[in-house]
Amino acid sequence: MTKRPFKGTLFGSGLPGAGIAATATWEPDGLLLVTTSDKDNPLHYVKNPAASGNGFNNETLRLSWQQEGAERVLILTEPAEQTCCRDTAPNQLKADLQNILKQRKNLESRFRTGGILLTILIILPLVLIGLFLANRNQIATRVVSHIPVSFEARLGDAVLAPSRMQMNIKDTGPAVESISTISKKLTTGSVHNYRFFVAERPEINAFAAPGGVVVVFRGLLDAVESPEELAGVLAHEVAHAELRHSLQGMLKSLGFRTLASIALGDSADSMLADVTKRLTELRFSRDAEREADANGLQRLVKARISPDGMVRFYQRLADQKGPNPPALLSTHPASGDRLDWLRNEVTKLSGPWQPLQVKMESLKQ
Numbered sequence: 001m002t003k004r005p006f007k008g009t010l011f012g013s014g015l016p017g018a019g020i021a022a023t024a025t026w027e028p029d030g031l032l033l034v035t036t037s038d039k040d041n042p043l044h045y046v047k048n049p050a051a052s053g054n055g056f057n058n059e060t061l062r063l064s065w066q067q068e069g070a071e072r073v074l075i076l077t078e079p080a081e082q083t084c085c086r087d088t089a090p091n092q093l094k095a096d097l098q099n100i101l102k103q104r105k106n107l108e109s110r111f112r113t114g115g116i117l118l119t120i121l122i123i124l125p126l127v128l129i130g131l132f133l134a135n136r137n138q139i140a141t142r143v144v145s146h147i148p149v150s151f152e153a154r155l156g157d158a159v160l161a162p163s164r165m166q167m168n169i170k171d172t173g174p175a176v177e178s179i180s181t182i183s184k185k186l187t188t189g190s191v192h193n194y195r196f197f198v199a200e201r202p203e204i205n206a207f208a209a210p211g212g213v214v215v216v217f218r219g220l221l222d223a224v225e226s227p228e229e230l231a232g233v234l235a236h237e238v239a240h241a242e243l244r245h246s247l248q249g250m251l252k253s254l255g256f257r258t259l260a261s262i263a264l265g266d267s268a269d270s271m272l273a274d275v276t277k278r279l280t281e282l283r284f285s286r287d288a289e290r291e292a293d294a295n296g297l298q299r300l301v302k303a304r305i306s307p308d309g310m311v312r313f314y315q316r317l318a319d320q321k322g323p324n325p326p327a328l329l330s331t332h333p334a335s336g337d338r339l340d341w342l343r344n345e346v347t348k349l350s351g352p353w354q355p356l357q358v359k360m361e362s363l364k365q
């Protein structure tokens with residue numbers, strides 16, 4: 001048995017509530033205690049104290065004994081002091097001290113397992129929600145791929161119906177015919193039955209509702225300087241429709257139940273009007289816009305329509321940036337890098353292009 005002192009705090013009757021510091025050393029049949037703060041009585045000898053674990057997790061070591069009819073306790077909180085106490089203890093106490101240590105390790109491992117389980121139970125739902133949010137676009141894309149075209153068409157018509165009066169939307173006339181003539185070239189082979197409309201409104205804007213509904217604003221028709229420029233905007237809008245971006249956007253913002261009730265005609269007109277308004281302001285992600293640019297460009301090339309018109313028109317819109325930028329710019333930002341990309345792509349393409357057989361006057365009527 002080696003003699004090495006270890007430090008603890010002594011509690012008991014006649015001592016301050018917070019206890020007093022004490023240094024202890026094992027003797028063959030007891031404990032020699034030195035309490036420096038008790039100047040009158042600094043030395044105590046305790047015969048064979050009892051040892052036990054203490055605290056929530058047995059993390060402290062407790063040595064106790066009876067002194068003058070009352071219990072006295074030496075508490076060891078520091079792991080190094082506990083180790084010293086255990087290692088230097090007389091044989092009759094060593095087994096008790098080892099057992100306390102063993103119990104503590106068991107408790108610790110049980111708490112650790114419980115802690116891990118608890119962590120999993122708390123973290124797992126959060127992780128799943130996080131994954132869901134991170135993949136929301138992918139989920140919306142996947143859900144959209146299962147929505148029948150006929151459902152989408154009903155949705156587009158339902159959304160547009162109550163706004164027709166409000167937005168002064170026409171489905172006949174020379175402008176609608178010209179838009180249809182150009183768009184026919186851009187939509188060959190499409191699963192959608194396209195319907196084109198002109199909204200008699202001054203904004204330079206156009207939007208694609210789900211199911212092949214494309215609305216062009218009068219302000220846009222006034223702003224284009226050639227049928228090819230209009231074809232550029234139409235190609236981009238048709239691409240949004242073909243890629244089902246509007247449907248995805250509505251699905252994300254309204255949820256499937258609302259979409260279903262709209263398609264089934266169960267929604268109030270006021271609510272539908274609000275949905276249409278939202279559609280005209282629907283902002284697609286940068287990726288979706290880039291995708292629509294690329295897809296639109298392909299459609300122009302396939303139709304042998306000069307893509308220069310697309311670049312020229314977006315360039316002119318970008319030049320008009322000011323305190324009141326055109327609506328098409330706020331929903332379709334013709335940002336510098338997007339225009340640069342478009343211009344660069346167009347330089348790679350070579351004609352011959354076929355001029356569109358559409359009279360400018362018809363677009364202005």
Ligand SMILES: [Zn+2]
Nearest residue numbers: 240289292332
């Ligand atoms: Zn767009």
